[in-house]
Amino acid sequence: MKTSELSACFCTPDVQACRDFYRKHFAVTIIFDCGWYLNLRFGESGPTLQFMEPQGEMPVFGGVGVTLNFKVEDVDAEYQRLVTEGLGILMPLEDHPWGDRGFSVADPIGNSLYIYSDREPTEEYRQYYRE
Template identity: 35%
Template sequence: MTVLRIVPNLHSVDPASARAFYGDLLGLDIVMDQGWIVTFASDAPTVPQISIASEGGSGTAAPDLSIEVDNIDQVYQRAQSMQLDIVYELTNEPWGVRRFYVRDPFGKIVNILSHR
């Protein structure tokens, strides 16, 4: 038996409102839209992972999602220009990631990161 993918399902009364955050900010494509559910994806190859955390590191709260990107500085600048709620500023962490936390339209804290 092999896990092929892991899909977080975030509740929203208005799934379409995710387009600006997950589409415009992160560049994810809509691969399914049934009205009651909108699924965003990337064609980049991934490895299924799930993390269980007591905190987010560096004294932060554990985020709801972590999304790795190839250009963290570009995404951070885009988040700023979109006037999104950045709850943890862009930081080089001692364990080798550069990251920031931003609140999505549903109040979820998203850890956007790149490995250095």
């Protein structure tokens, strides 16, 4: 299989809350929005994320167990910005031995958003990198 793009779509009755959250805190571009289905783009040509209201008997996402990872240039600046904007912090900003510095917040439907910048891993973790 040759994949040209990969994205996630979450089935939720809270499409409006997700639209408002990601526009306010992550400056996304709305690519498509018919009310019940929403397609968001991060940056000019970055990844996309979709939200849709349940259609028929579709199961609704329960908000447990999903973490979306956001690699950013300056994690400290993003942490400060999101705290100032009033977002609750799930995991504090800290350095991790596996090679990043990051923190977590939650979106309106319970996704954990892990925001991080790369750091040099400790010797213990350096051995696990393949590239």
